[in-house]
Amino acid sequence: MSNEANHIHLALSGMSCASCVKKIETALQAVDGVTQASVNFADHSAIVTGTVKAESLIKAVQGVGYDAVSATADDLSEQEALEQHYLRTTFYRMLVAFLVGIPIFADALIYSFIPSLTDPYGQITWFAIGVIVLGMIYYSAGHMYKSAVKAFAARSANMDTLITIGTFAAWLYSMGVVIFLKHLPHLAQHLYFDTAALVLAFINMGQFLETRARGQTSQAIKQLIGLQAKTARVIRDNKEIDIAIEHVMLGDLIRIRPGDKIPVDGALTDGDSYVDESMITGEPSPVKKTIDDDVVAGTLNKTGTFIFKATRVGKDTALSHIIDMVRQAQNSKPSIGRLADKISSVFVPIVLIIAVITAMAWFNLGPNPNVIYTLVTTMTVLLIACPCALGLGTPLAVMVGVGKAATAGILIRNGDALQTAGQLTTVVLDKTGTITAGNPQLMEIVAANNHTHQDILQLAGSIETGSEHPLAQAILAAANEVQAALLPCSDFTAIEGHGVQAKINNDTILLGNQKLMLDNNIDIHSVAESARQFAAQGHTPIYLARNQQFIALLTVADPIKADSKSAIAKLQSLGIKVAMLTGDNKATAAAVAKQVGVDQYFAELLPHDKLSQIEALQQQGEIVGMVGDGINDAPALAKANVGFAIGTGTDVAIESSDVTLIRGTLHGIADAIAVSRATIKNIKQNLFGAFLYNALGIPVAAGVLYPFIGVLLSPIIASAAMAMSSVTVVSNANRLRFFKLGTRE
Amino acid sequence: MNIILFNSIGIALIVFFIWWFWLSSHKSASSVVDGVITIKVTGGVYLPDTINAKVNQPIELCFTREDPSPCAEAVIFDGLNLSQSLPLNKTQAVKLKVDKAGTYEFTCPMGMYRGKLIITD
Secondary structure (H helix, E strand, O other), rough: OOOOOEEEEEEOOOOOHHHHHHHHHHHHHHHEEEEEEEEEEOOEEEOOOOOHHHHHHHHHHHHHOEEEOOOOOOOOHHHHHHHHHHHHHHHHHHHHHHHHHHHHHHHHHHHOOOOOOOOOOHHHHHHHHHHHHHHHHHHHHHHHHHHHHHHHOOOOHHHHHHEEEEEEEEHHHHHHHHHHHHOOOOOOHOOOEEEEEHHHHHHHHHHHHHHHHHHHHHHHHHHHHHHHOOOOEEOOOOOEEEEEEEHHOOOOOOOOOOOOEEEOOEEEEEEEEEEEEEEHHHOOEEEEEEOOEOOOOEEEEEOOOEEEEEEEEEEEEHHHHHHHHHHHHOOOOOHHHHHHHHHHHHHHHHHHHHHHHHHHHHHHHHOOOOHHHHHHHHHHHHHHOHHHHHHHHHHHHHHHHHHHHOOOOOOEEOOHHHHHHOOOEEEEEEHHHHHHHOEEEEEEEEEEOOOHHHHHHHHHHHHHOOOOOHHHHHHHHHHHOOOOOOOOOOEEEEEOEEEEEEEEEEEEEEOOOOHHHHHHHOHHHHHHHHHHHHHOOOOOOEEEEOOOEEEEEEEEEEOOOOOHHHHHHHHHOOOOOOEEEEOOOHHHHHHHHHHOOEEEEOOOOOOHHHHHHHHHHHOOOHHHHHOOOOOHHHHHHHOOEEEEEEEOOOOOOOOOOEEEOOOOOOHHHHHHHHHHHHHHHHHHHHHHHHHHHHHHHHHHHHHOOOHHOOOOHHHHHHHHHHHHHHHHHHHHHHHHHHEEEOOOO | HHHHHHHHHHHHHHHHHHHHHHHOOOOOOOOOOOOOOEEEEEOOOEEEEEEEOOOOOOEEEEEEEEOHHHHHHHEEEHHHHHHOOOOOOEEEEEEEEEOOOEEEEEEEEOOOOOEEEEOOO
């Protein structure tokens, strides 16, 4: 590996102008073994090729006055190794603290084997023990002491401040007792070396458990990052070479063999296969891919082999966007968490003040030896207070909740979307493409006189050639299916909202709705009854006429998605009203509404009507979720309290919505709402628990119960309680991982 | 004598804490001159923790996280609806342009690390 030319990515800092680029490039190229170095000013990065170590490159950069760190985007293994290292270190810190603390504790409580202070050599023995404890503090808590000092200098205080003062006070007092033994009253001759050690042992244990549990909260994002392939087999100069994924360029042709991961986004140019997209879309069955079909990075090729052309690489792939969005969302906070934030920002200074007040109260009013009572209660107050539990409750639950949703193809934009989604009272669904599949099909043909279906489709297909209208597409598809020979047409005019008119073989052909026929005085009463019946089934009637003569009634319908009805029922079972919006005619809308069981529907709406309909619902006090395709419904989605964009595949516009459902099924909405509710409930539990813990714990530690029932807490118990309180919060947030999503019944 | 001394120290400490944490002015401030600021994430604090910049000025905050504890693993700009994970021992840039004057806090997910972005006209 080391003798092979490879690429090293550096993240640069300190660059201020484009002239720095040259300087750094020159410095990098001067390093032995570098064959090429290029610096990107825009993202402050450098790519260096050659047989060289990152460290020597960093040194070269530092040599010209800048700084650099080795950077490989989303290198999971490296971050994971660091995490493991941190865990191991924390474990050893705990172990050392226990090894020092337990013997001293056992000596005092169980079996005395160390000479007591007043024995000959007692003082010197305990002095030595004090030094050992100090060494233990340096090893097990040095980082906390350092952090406390730094934070203090920056006018802030944190968890480490409390631990530092609490444990250092214990050590300092004990050392004072050892040194000035003769000058102290007998009752004040008490040592707290074991307290300092055991407190640090418990705190490190808490951090160890907490970190381990926290690793699990980010499992979902790790899973997504893990989908990225590391290499791609690129065809360059007619040769297939395996290269690192970072070096795949736009337009590269990439070979995919059975079982390969798709490395970047692209479109097939050769071959065909089935691709498993479930990891991105939640769609369980593999999708057929042939030439021109899109493939998405992170999905898995099944059996075939094919070549595709890269259309999006690096940070532009759909998977990268999804990862970015989930990360963003996981780090955002719903408004419910803001109060806790405010409290935790002033929490530690307030605890410090409470500790001073506690000390004064016990010193002035406490029983003898008041010095001991003062010391113990003050330490206990400092050690029981837990800002962590308060601060952890919200972010961890959001992390797990958003991650859980992402693994089911539900992307929640941020904490506020998460919170509001759980509070929705009405969900408004767009009909076309949301409840229905969005690709209308020709359903029925009712011919007048003796016209054959072939003739009718030939005429209708010819006039619709080139039209983009979805209904036209349905008719064209049907004409193609019966292999009708399409005829050339002239004088084509589209009559907005009515239909089309054109000349074929000198005949005037009209194709459109009832209004078009009536406007042209064409008699259609022979099919009036059939048209009504079909409309009642949700079909849209279209009439065909030649030279003022009615020829046929064609009906087109957009099939309802197989699981729309059950998804709507599920929403209703969550206590949510479901409404449908459509630009379609009333009869068709009514029919679809009845079939899927929505509570109410609004038909014949123009795009801006959808917006005002949402506003009207909001004025009635409803909290409205709007579900649409994210492109045509953008204003309505933005107006709604929560906008859901629903798509099939990754083309769905992630940017335009609060919640994005990558898979086309409406079940995602109920799932998103259920996850949101569960997450917010979890946050409430965490915050309530943490508030209660501190609100009860601190006064008890300060000794308010002592005058009544003589109860005082030991600092060791307090630190164990503190460690456990944050572990409890983390574990509770982790419970969300096991939340069941109902997407796949 | 002891009691008077002890109480005086106690009261002085309380006054000191209030002054130190809430009233005293801050030193660790940094102004964005060329648009790029490097912020160290270490030992419970952002260094520097107060960033001054102008409205609509493109700012790039390069965070270098040196604290391995998971508390420091992300930075959140709550008022700007922005967040960024911070890999350990690496520089991670956050690019910003704020179009409204005001003070925007940035914190770790738990709110123990705290910094301020002061945007002026």
